[in-house]
Each structure stands twice: as structure tokens, then as C-alpha cells.
Amino acid sequence: MSVTAPRGFRASGVPAGLKASGAPDVALVVNDGPAAAVAGVFTANRVKAAPVLWSQQVVRGGQVRAVVLNSGGANACTGAPGFQDTHATAEHLAAALTAVGPELGAGEVAVCSTGLIGERLPMDRLLPGVDAAVAALALDGGAAAARAIMTTDTRPKTTEVNAEGWTVGGIAKGAGMLAPALATMLCVLTTDAVAEPDALDEALRAACRVSFDRLDSDGCLSTNDTVLLLASGASGIAPGRAELTAAVTTACRDLARQLLSDAEGATKEIAIEVVGAADEDDAVEVGRAVARNNLVKTALFGNDPNWGRILAAVGTTRAAFDPDALDVAINGVWVCRAGGAAEDRAKVDLTGRDVDIRIDLHAGPATATIWTNDLSHAYVHENSAYSS
Amino acid sequence: MSVTAPRGFRASGVPAGLKASGAPDVALVVNDGPAAAVAGVFTANRVKAAPVLWSQQVVRGGQVRAVVLNSGGANACTGAPGFQDTHATAEHLAAALTAVGPELGAGEVAVCSTGLIGERLPMDRLLPGVDAAVAALALDGGAAAARAIMTTDTRPKTTEVNAEGWTVGGIAKGAGMLAPALATMLCVLTTDAVAEPDALDEALRAACRVSFDRLDSDGCLSTNDTVLLLASGASGIAPGRAELTAAVTTACRDLARQLLSDAEGATKEIAIEVVGAADEDDAVEVGRAVARNNLVKTALFGNDPNWGRILAAVGTTRAAFDPDALDVAINGVWVCRAGGAAEDRAKVDLTGRDVDIRIDLHAGPATATIWTNDLSHAYVHENSAYSS
Numbered sequence: 001m002s003v004t005a006p007r008g009f010r011a012s013g014v015p016a017g018l019k020a021s022g023a024p025d026v027a028l029v030v031n032d033g034p035a036a037a038v039a040g041v042f043t044a045n046r047v048k049a050a051p052v053l054w055s056q057q058v059v060r061g062g063q064v065r066a067v068v069l070n071s072g073g074a075n076a077c078t079g080a081p082g083f084q085d086t087h088a089t090a091e092h093l094a095a096a097l098t099a100v101g102p103e104l105g106a107g108e109v110a111v112c113s114t115g116l117i118g119e120r121l122p123m124d125r126l127l128p129g130v131d132a133a134v135a136a137l138a139l140d141g142g143a144a145a146a147r148a149i150m151t152t153d154t155r156p157k158t159t160e161v162n163a164e165g166w167t168v169g170g171i172a173k174g175a176g177m178l179a180p181a182l183a184t185m186l187c188v189l190t191t192d193a194v195a196e197p198d199a200l201d202e203a204l205r206a207a208c209r210v211s212f213d214r215l216d217s218d219g220c221l222s223t224n225d226t227v228l229l230l231a232s233g234a235s236g237i238a239p240g241r242a243e244l245t246a247a248v249t250t251a252c253r254d255l256a257r258q259l260l261s262d263a264e265g266a267t268k269e270i271a272i273e274v275v276g277a278a279d280e281d282d283a284v285e286v287g288r289a290v291a292r293n294n295l296v297k298t299a300l301f302g303n304d305p306n307w308g309r310i311l312a313a314v315g316t317t318r319a320a321f322d323p324d325a326l327d328v329a330i331n332g333v334w335v336c337r338a339g340g341a342a343e344d345r346a347k348v349d350l351t352g353r354d355v356d357i358r359i360d361l362h363a364g365p366a367t368a369t370i371w372t373n374d375l376s377h378a379y380v381h382e383n384s385a386y387s388s
Numbered sequence: 389m390s391v392t393a394p395r396g397f398r399a400s401g402v403p404a405g406l407k408a409s410g411a412p413d414v415a416l417v418v419n420d421g422p423a424a425a426v427a428g429v430f431t432a433n434r435v436k437a438a439p440v441l442w443s444q445q446v447v448r449g450g451q452v453r454a455v456v457l458n459s460g461g462a463n464a465c466t467g468a469p470g471f472q473d474t475h476a477t478a479e480h481l482a483a484a485l486t487a488v489g490p491e492l493g494a495g496e497v498a499v500c501s502t503g504l505i506g507e508r509l510p511m512d513r514l515l516p517g518v519d520a521a522v523a524a525l526a527l528d529g530g531a532a533a534a535r536a537i538m539t540t541d542t543r544p545k546t547t548e549v550n551a552e553g554w555t556v557g558g559i560a561k562g563a564g565m566l567a568p569a570l571a572t573m574l575c576v577l578t579t580d581a582v583a584e585p586d587a588l589d590e591a592l593r594a595a596c597r598v599s600f601d602r603l604d605s606d607g608c609l610s611t612n613d614t615v616l617l618l619a620s621g622a623s624g625i626a627p628g629r630a631e632l633t634a635a636v637t638t639a640c641r642d643l644a645r646q647l648l649s650d651a652e653g654a655t656k657e658i659a660i661e662v663v664g665a666a667d668e669d670d671a672v673e674v675g676r677a678v679a680r681n682n683l684v685k686t687a688l689f690g691n692d693p694n695w696g697r698i699l700a701a702v703g704t705t706r707a708a709f710d711p712d713a714l715d716v717a718i719n720g721v722w723v724c725r726a727g728g729a730a731e732d733r734a735k736v737d738l739t740g741r742d743v744d745i746r747i748d749l750h751a752g753p754a755t756a757t758i759w760t761n762d763l764s765h766a767y768v769h770e771n772s773a774y775s776s
Contacts, residue, residue: 047700077699079712117696118696223699223700298768308464308504312464315434316434317434323434339465381765384689
């Protein structure tokens with residue numbers, strides 16, 4: 001399962017003492033080849049954590065043989081010393097792997113971190129943790145790696161997609177701060193397909209665009225988001241680009257759905273399907289405006305089919321539509337037609353966890369679905385108590 | 389006090405049975421002249437309530453002799469029948485005022501509504517309420533009018549600004565859904581200054597830009613926001629444009645501050661002062677991004693000086709800045725310098741209601757302050773229970 005499902009990969013997850021709880025907090029994913037192709041997608045936030053700045057450079061080189069991930073500290077807003085810590089971690093892992101296998105440079109090591117922003121990592125605990133993680137590397141270590149990258153996640157997220165003789169596997173973490181252009185999330189995908197970096201890049205960007213980028217739990221954009229795709233080529237099979245993209249997309253969608261269902265304090269999983277849009281950008285803009293509207297989100301928490309708040313949210317966008325032509329259905333009941341009240345809102349059953357909102361703009365053929373959560377007491381509680 | 393402080397105005401507020409509580413819900417402001425100049429600023433939401441569509445037309449005419457306002461129903465997303473209800477209300481008031489005074493047309497009556505979206509107003513109760521409000525008109529009726537427009541407001545909002553022989557008065561309502569380009573708010577300002585509609589328009593737009601438009605309680609933009617400024621000319625004094633703008637701005641700032649302090653469920657009043665911006669637009673964009681960030685807002689609710697979340701919010705903007713040059717102070721303590729940790733966050737005292745966040749972009753001379761609230765359990769509670 002997970003990142004060790006495809007051939008050519010080992011992984012591990014160990015406790016290094018970064019988390020006060022003593023839970024696992026350092027993970028490794030190692031690509032044993034024969035190939036070491038890589039692609040990456042990183043946060044759009046202009047305030048980027050040190051490991052993001054590092055890994056962007058490494059991925060640009062097109063070769064990654066190992067990824068080290070830590071929870072218990074984001075290493076964001078830590079300046080030049082923080083970047084040196086990331087560099088030292090990559091150097092340390094490269095040396096430790098070289099000592100027990102083929103030679104490896106720090107420039108082939110990606111680094112991911114997650115946790116509180118603004119504090120240095122305790123390197124005296126992290127580096128011994130990296131050594132322990134190297135010693136623990138195993139062909140079935142994917143599950144341990146998935147556990148070691150959890151922060152407020154209540155469960156590990158893993159995926160496996162089997163194609164014709166090759167496989168895509170993945171792990172992810174993230175349970176809040178989900179926003180477009182990636183959630184506060186780390187994700188490592190692996191495949192034993194034979195693929196060049198540019199094919200991986202194309203597949204990964206296409207997959208993220210319709211999975212993680214369509215997730216908007218609370219509109220907040222993290223400093224550390226990273227999605228990596230490593231290809232070992234160990235299957236000997238070189239899929240076509242469409243086939244590769246399809247499998248990576250399936251894996252990303254599966255992980256995105258798991259992130260949504262584990263979002264901090266949420267009681268609802270809400271799909272906002274925008275149809276009849278002039279183009280896909282309009283559909284996404286409308287979906288996001290509704291997904292980010294705190295009045296819509298609190299109404300759904302209160303099981304209130306308040307379609308007026310949905311229309312008010314749609315009205316803040318620049319998408320093409322006529323306000324007098326908007327239709328809205330909530331869980332299949334068309335409570336709003338032509339911009340006004342239609343079916344009785346009392347017919348809407350919001351007692352379940354899944355909520356389906358459908359908005360018809362009547363302006364064209366395009367469609368998009370944005371996923372979000374409600375805004376609950378528990379969300380406020382978890383996020384007001386996270387760092388203090 | 390309030391709208392009846394300037395000479396030439398009468399007002400009233402009465403219960404008409406629109407609110408289930410039996411509290412006052414219909415208000416009138418009447419301009420007895422000699423002049424009837426008007427200016428208005430309306431919601432930027434493209435889904436506009438019927439009274440907004442109506443009053444926009446009326447204000448375009450440049451003459452308004454009366455404003456009728458109701459709480460207990462927004463008359464938004466009610467289609468053509470809702471617009472007819474607004475028209476009928478204006479006709480009814482014009483006839484009722486004509487019966488007891490100089491002739492008045494519906495085209496000189498502005499209408500404002502606030503309450504739940506998507507339901508028709510009970511005209512059988514509203515129109516008799518208008519008659520009762522006409523009968524109750526008084527030279528000291530401003531306070532009653534301020535009470536009759538309240539929804540979830542816990543207290544009426546009024547203001548009075550005295551200039552050299554002339555006065556500006558005002559009432560406002562709004563206690564949530566505060567967002568740029570107006571909060572869910574209604575505001576009527578009056579003055580006995582002599583001023584043409586274009587001078588009033590210039591003063592009102594300038595005043596709103598630095599008061600109501602800088603308030604961003606929860607990022608949600610209402611369908612009904614309206615700010616009207618009526619001038620009776622009864623003082624006989626024609627102030628200069630700068631003088632008029634200054635007085636109207638003072639009145640708007642006073643009311644905006646009252647809206648902020650009464651925002652639904654808030655425990656904090658937060659001033660986000662952005663300095664060192666390349667231009668004012670950048671300063672406003674950064675301030676809004678921080679004001680709308682649920683992770684910042686929940687952290688402040690939890691008395692947590694989590695400056696990393698502030699930096700992450702700044703990083704989502706397109707404003708000019710270098711991430712490694714950002715400084716952030718919370719209540720006077722510079723917890724972040726040059727994009728990294730500086731003074732000990734434990735020094736920050738967040739136990740009070742007022743919070744001052746100062747962000748220095750080090751990119752230029754411009755500055756702007758955005759006002760917002762925290763995101764609390766009570767906000768979630770009030771907004772999840774509003775209509776059900």
C-alpha cells in the first residue's frame with residue numbers, strides 16, 4: 001500500500017522527539033531506481049518555508065532519490081538559518097544513505113516540513129531521527145511514513161492505483177488550512193512507471209488542478225504545501241501521457257477526498273458543483289466564492305438550507321451570469337429558481353455528513369466542482385488552540 | 389441626536405409586525421427641505437435586493453424627500469414581485485405624506501430593507517406600518533428610527549457631527565456580514581448644509597472609502613447595503629467641498645466603529661495597520677487578506693499571537709514586498725522582524741478587547757488600516773442559527 005506499493009521504493013517513519021507527544025515525526029521515502037525522475041508542485045504562497053525553497057531547486061534538477069519529511073515544525077519564517085537547517089538535513093540524509101548504498105548527493109534529496117510556523121527545528125533531535133529512519137527503511141514502510149507526517153490529522157492518508165503492469169502509490173497529510181493552489185498538505189506520490197520528468201510534471205499539474213486545487217476547506221493558503229511525484233521506472237513499462245495522467249489524477253483525487261473528510265472540526269463534506277458556466281474559470285471562481293463564505297459555511301453547520309447566502313456569495317464574483325437566471329439546488333431540492341424562491345426549503349434534508357450544492361449559472365457549458373467543509377464550533381476551537 | 393440633529397428632518401420608528409418579537413421594524417426619515425439633494429452608495433454585490441435596485445434609480449434623479457426602512461425582511465432574491473413590493477411601498481409612503489403635507493412622488497422616496505434573503509415581505513403588515521410611522525414622525529424621532537432598523541444589533545447606532553453652523557447626523561444598522569464595499573448595513577446620513585447632489589456624492593464616496601469600506605468583519609458582502617446622504621439646506625450655509633467631506637467622513641467613521649464593536653459574536657476589535665506599502669491599494673489588499681484569514685481570526689480569539697499565520701496571509705497577496713523584509717507587531721510587540729522571529733511572543737498581551745496589528749511591508753510610503761473582528765464560537769452560533 002501507499003508509497004511502497006510501486007516497485008523500487010522503500011520508506012519508514014520514526015519518532016525523533018520533535019512532537020511533544022512522542023508520536024512518529026520523521027519519515028523517509030527512498031527511490032532505489034533504476035530511474036530517479038521527479039516532478040513537484042509547491043505552494044503559491046509568496047511566503048515559502050525553507051524546505052519549499054530547497055525542494056523547488058532540487059526538483060528543478062529533475063532527479064530525486066530520497067525525500068525526508070518531518071512533522072512537529074514547519075521551518076517557515078526562519079530566515080537564512082532555517083534554510084541552512086534544511087540544507088543540513090539533506091546533506092545528513094545523503095551521507096547516511098551513501099554509507100549503506102550507492103552514492104547520493106544532497107541535491108537529490110527533497111525536504112518537507114509541517115507544523116508551527118516561525119520556530120527553528122531542533123536539529124539535535126532531527127538529525128538522529130534521520131539516522132533512525134534510514135535504519136528503519138523497509139519495502140513495506142509506506143504506512144509508517146504516512147503516520148509520521150500527521151499533525152492534526154486523525155488518521156493517515158494513503159492511496160494505491162494499479163494500472164497495466166505499473167502502479168501509483170501515495171501518502172498525504174493535511175487536516176485544515178485547505179485552500180486552492182494546495183492545502184497545508186504534504187503529499188508524496190511514487191510510481192514504478194518509466195517516465196521522464198517533463199511527462200511527470202505534466203501529469204502532476206493536471207492531476208493537482210482537479211484534485212487538491214479544488215479543495216477549499218477554509219480559504220487559507222499554507223507556506224509549506226508540497227506535492228512530489230517520484231518515478232523509479234522499476235516496472236519497465238512506459239505508459240502514455242494520458243494513461244499516466246489518469247492514474248496520477250485518480251491517486252490525487254483519492255487523497256484529496258481523504259483530506260476533506262478529515263478536515264479540522266468539520267461536520268460536513270460539501271461538494272459545490274457549478275454548472276452552466278461560460279468557462280471553467282468562471283465555474284471555479286463561483287465555487288470558491290461559495291466555499292469561502294463564512295455565512296454559507298455556518299448555515300450548513302446549522303443544517304440551514306439558506307440559499308440566499310449562496311446567491312449573495314455568487315454575486316461577489318465576476319463570472320458571467322444574470323442574477324435573475326440563477327438556480328440553486330441543495331441535496332437535490334431546487335430551493336432557488338430564476339434568482340428567487342422555488343421548492344420549499346423545508347424539504348432539504350441536511351442531517352447527513354455529505355452536502356451537495358448545485359449552482360446553475362445558465363451562461364454556458366462549463367462545469368467545476370469545489371469541495372469544502374462547514375464552519376463549526378470545533379473548527380474555531382482547534383484553530384484557536386493550535387499553538388498556545 | 390442622529391438623523392434629526394440637522395434642521396429640516398423628522399423621523400420615526402414603529403413596530404409593524406414584521407419581526408416576530410414585536411420590536412420596532414419600520415423607520416422613516418423625512419427631509420422637509422427647503423432642498424432635497426441626495427447621494428447614495430450601494431452594495432457592490434451583483435445580486436442586489438429589490439430596494440437597492442429601486443433606490444439606485446431614485447438617487448440617480450438627485451432628489452429624495454423621504455426614506456422608508458424596514459427590518460424583518462431583506463426583500464432580496466424575490467424577483468419581479470419583490471420589486472413591485474418595493475415600488476408599492478414607495479407609492480404608499482408618497483401618498484401618505486402627500487395627504488398631510490406638500491405633494492411628493494414615489495420617485496422621491498428611497499427604500500431600504502434588511503433581514504432574511506429570499507422571502508417576500510408581508511405587505512399587509514408593512515403598509516399599515518408605514519402609515520403608523522408617518523403618524524409618528526417627530527423632530528426628535530431619530531433615536532426611534534435607529535432602533536427600528538436593528539436586526540441582530542444589540543444596540544442602536546447614531547452619530548452627530550457639528551460644523552460651523554451646520555450639522556451632519558446619522559443612523560446605521562449592521563452587526564455582522566461586514567465586508568468591503570459596504571457591510572450588511574443600512575445607513576442614513578442627514579445634513580442641513582446647502583449642497584448639490586454632486587458635492588454630496590463626492591463627499592459620501594470619499595467618506596465610505598475610508599470608513600465602511602475599510603471594515604471587513606467576515607469577508608461577506610450583502611445584497612442590501614445602502615448608505616444615503618440627504619441634504620435639507622435648512623442651515624442656509626454652503627460649506628466647501630473639503631469641509632463637507634471631512635464632516636461626513638467623521639460621521640461615517642463613528643458609525644463604522646460602532647458597527648465593528650457590535651459585530652455578531654465578536655470578542656475582539658482588531659485594527660490591521662499596514663505601513664510601508666508601495667501604494668494604498670497594496671496596503672488595503674494586505675490588510676483585507678489578514679482580516680479575512682480564518683486562521684488569524686481564530687488565533688486572536690484564542691489570545692494567541694500567531695504571527696506566522698499573519699505572514700502566511702500576507703503571502704497570498706500580490707502586493708509589493710520582499711518576504712524576508714516583513715515586520716509584524718502585535719499590540720506593540722515586534723514579534724516578527726525581517727520575516728523571522730524577533731521579540732518573544734510571550735510578551736504580547738491579548739487579554740483586552742482591542743488588538744492592534746501593525747505590518748510593515750518596507751516597500752514604500754503608503755498606509756491603510758482595515759478593521760475586523762475575531763472568529764469566535766459565538767459567531768458560529770449566531771450565524772448557524774439565524775434563519776432556522
